[in-house]
Amino acid sequence: MSSSIQGARSRSEKNSLRAPSPRIGEKIVISLLFLASAISVGVTIAIVISLFAPLPGFFDYVSPWEFLTGTLWAPSFLDSSFGVLPLVAGTLQVVFYALLIGVPLGLGAAIYLSEYASTRVRKTIKPILEVLEGLPTVATGLFAVFWFKPLIQELTPWLEWTSPFSIGVAGITVGIIIIPLIASVSDDAMRSVPVALREGAYALGASKMRVAVKVVLPAAISGIVASFVLGASRAIGETMVVLLVAGGGSPQLKIGFTEPAGAMTAFIASRATGEIATGTIDYYSIFAVGSLLFVMTLTMNMIAIFFVSKFREVYD
Amino acid sequence: MEQAAKNEVFSLKDMSVHYGSSLAVDSVNLPIYENEITALIGPSGCGKSTVLRSLNRMNDLIPSAKVGGEVLYHGQDMYGSDVDPVQVRKVIGMVFQKPNPFPKSIYDNIAFGPQTLGMKGNMDEIVEGALKQAALWDDVKDRLKDNAFGMSGGQQQRLCIARAIAVKPDVILMDEPCSALDPISTFKIEDLMMELKKDYTIVIVTHNMQQAARVADRTAFFTVDTSRGEGSRVGTLVEHDETTKIFSNPSDERTLDYVTGKFG
Ligand SMILES: Nc1ncnc2c1ncn2[C@@H]1O[C@H](COP(=O)(O)OP(=O)(O)OP(=O)(O)O)[C@@H](O)[C@H]1O
Ligand SMILES: [Mg+2]
Numbered sequence: 001m002s003s004s005i006q007g008a009r010s011r012s013e014k015n016s017l018r019a020p021s022p023r024i025g026e027k028i029v030i031s032l033l034f035l036a037s038a039i040s041v042g043v044t045i046a047i048v049i050s051l052f053a054p055l056p057g058f059f060d061y062v063s064p065w066e067f068l069t070g071t072l073w074a075p076s077f078l079d080s081s082f083g084v085l086p087l088v089a090g091t092l093q094v095v096f097y098a099l100l101i102g103v104p105l106g107l108g109a110a111i112y113l114s115e116y117a118s119t120r121v122r123k124t125i126k127p128i129l130e131v132l133e134g135l136p137t138v139a140t141g142l143f144a145v146f147w148f149k150p151l152i153q154e155l156t157p158w159l160e161w162t163s164p165f166s167i168g169v170a171g172i173t174v175g176i177i178i179i180p181l182i183a184s185v186s187d188d189a190m191r192s193v194p195v196a197l198r199e200g201a202y203a204l205g206a207s208k209m210r211v212a213v214k215v216v217l218p219a220a221i222s223g224i225v226a227s228f229v230l231g232a233s234r235a236i237g238e239t240m241v242v243l244l245v246a247g248g249g250s251p252q253l254k255i256g257f258t259e260p261a262g263a264m265t266a267f268i269a270s271r272a273t274g275e276i277a278t279g280t281i282d283y284y285s286i287f288a289v290g291s292l293l294f295v296m297t298l299t300m301n302m303i304a305i306f307f308v309s310k311f312r313e314v315y316d
Numbered sequence: 317m318e319q320a321a322k323n324e325v326f327s328l329k330d331m332s333v334h335y336g337s338s339l340a341v342d343s344v345n346l347p348i349y350e351n352e353i354t355a356l357i358g359p360s361g362c363g364k365s366t367v368l369r370s371l372n373r374m375n376d377l378i379p380s381a382k383v384g385g386e387v388l389y390h391g392q393d394m395y396g397s398d399v400d401p402v403q404v405r406k407v408i409g410m411v412f413q414k415p416n417p418f419p420k421s422i423y424d425n426i427a428f429g430p431q432t433l434g435m436k437g438n439m440d441e442i443v444e445g446a447l448k449q450a451a452l453w454d455d456v457k458d459r460l461k462d463n464a465f466g467m468s469g470g471q472q473q474r475l476c477i478a479r480a481i482a483v484k485p486d487v488i489l490m491d492e493p494c495s496a497l498d499p500i501s502t503f504k505i506e507d508l509m510m511e512l513k514k515d516y517t518i519v520i521v522t523h524n525m526q527q528a529a530r531v532a533d534r535t536a537f538f539t540v541d542t543s544r545g546e547g548s549r550v551g552t553l554v555e556h557d558e559t560t561k562i563f564s565n566p567s568d569e570r571t572l573d574y575v576t577g578k579f580g
Contacts, residue, residue, distance in 0.1 A: 196414060197418060199412065200418065202377060203412075203480070204479065205403070205432055218419070
């Protein structure tokens, strides 16, 4: 602290609006903070550039049209084919089954946590959810392969379980993985609905269920939708579980619960080993799929951000 | 006396409220009569809201709140084990300090209550009737589908009153309904209350002495009792009587100090 705080200060000192010291420490800290954010932005830009840079090389071999609409993904065949739809279909099926499980269970958990659970119960469950969110998906994948898939297989004998792999089980497993995410984001959205709104509804003789469904849910809808989009985005990006449970996939476009299927992430992870030679079509194809994945995830996240910002505005 | 013939809607008998282990209000004995406006006044923290919220079991929403003694509603123990708080709130409505319309259309705000109760009849007529009773119909009849958040504060508060009377309750509880409003909106709501007391029993919490004097038939004065030892602040009812008596010739000196502005 500058000494002028203590003791009598002269008139001219009091009238001066200039800072008593140049505050060098503060400037250094600000520069460091700026550097930190610049690095993260810079690295992100570098990743995006390195992802997109090899694209022209890829499109020398394969036309964008063929890539985006082709239904055979066979990069290593002699007569190779680069239609990405089988991979996209695999990814979308994972997203579909994941949301089928994750949305109702995640939302149900959120409604319970925010509207019904006592403070003590919530204080116990919320940290558990957060731990589950951070569980390595390899572990979940192993659980799915050795316990979950046999269980589902047993419960659904009418399905044709011909392959050791199943895109449906992979999707459901991803759904279980995203339950905590959806629950926790939706719970936050619902709990940020002002108590006054709930009281207004209770004062009209509304039951708990009615308050939750007719007042809190609609008021929190943008945050809730954002949680679904985040869940979907997480499902698109999930690699390990798909690789373990759905297998590498077949080159054909296949849709069905018990089919093996590749997904975009799983393809990249299984292909992008150190041995791959740069400049080969194999090499390029990884980046083509990666770029498409990036665009899909970015779109999803932008949708989520849009919804989150909308729900922030509602009560301002 | 004329009030001997009046029906007691609520009778509070030795009523107390705890929040957790701390006693917020103690030994309240208070009758509330039918088709009257009863005002609860007193300094901040003396438990007016707490008492008011115990009249429609709104305190149930606060897990730590515990009501002791007796709250009788038409002679029935409101905290009896067979009483459903949801049922209680269907007949005892509430208007809050800050207008709290739902983020829905004006129409849907009014329709919410009747739909909750499964009320029979034409919803358009129910909505129109409630808005007319709340003197809001002319302001909003051309924009019923607009979001309620687009209304002024005074209009929002009248909407909340309309929402409360749409379900045709027996009692309306109001917790400082005008404290966020300008004088003109305040007078409108006071007029409305005078109109409503023909059909309803009204209990209002207010910090505005003139308001209590203007609208209330009876007034109950609460204060904070700090004499019960270290750090304890317990709300108590000092006295209740006809409003004119409370404001001109109260029996307790603390009431006189308060209503004449020497305290609080
Ligand atoms: N939810 C709560 N949890 C714990 N204590 C509470 C709660 N609500 C109120 N209290 C306490 O109960 C006492 C009475 O509060 P209350 O809100 O009823 O006073 P009030 O007379 O309405 O005051 P004001 O005029 O400021 O609104 C206060 O000491 C307050 O701190
Ligand atoms: Mg209060």
